[in-house]
Amino acid sequence: MRDVSIQAWPATLEEFWSWHMEAACRQVDTTLFYSPEGERGPRKERREAAAKQVCGACKVVELCAAYAIATREPYGTWGGLSEHDRRELVRRIDPRLAQLRYRSALAAWEDESVGA
DSSP: OOOGGGTSOOSSHHHHTGGGGGOGGGGSOGGGGSOOTTOOHHHHHHHHHHHHHHHHTOTTHHHHHHHHHHTTOOSSOBTTBOHHHHHHHHHHSOHHHHHHHHHHHHHHHHHHHHHO
C-alpha cells in the first residue's frame, strides 16, 4: 500500500481535475459523450462507440474510468465506459474500494507527471 497521499482527496479542485487537462476528450465536442434526450437504439450505440473510440486513444483513460466509478458519475461516457457499463460495475464494487482505486490511480498519475 502507498503512503498517506492515497488516503486524502486532493486539496483543491484544480488538483482533483489535474489529469483532465491531458484527456483526449478535451479536443472533441462534448456532445459526443452525452446522450441527448430520448436517444436510444442504434443511434445511441453509434454515438457511444465513437466516444469509446476517443477514450481508447486517451492517456488518462484508466484514471477517468476510476474517477467515474468512484464518484458514481451518472451521465456520459467516461474512461471508455458508458452509463450502462458503469451501472453494471457499480453494482458489484464496494464504494470504498472504488474511491481507493481512484485515489491510487490519481497518485500514480501524479507521480508519472512529476517524473516526466
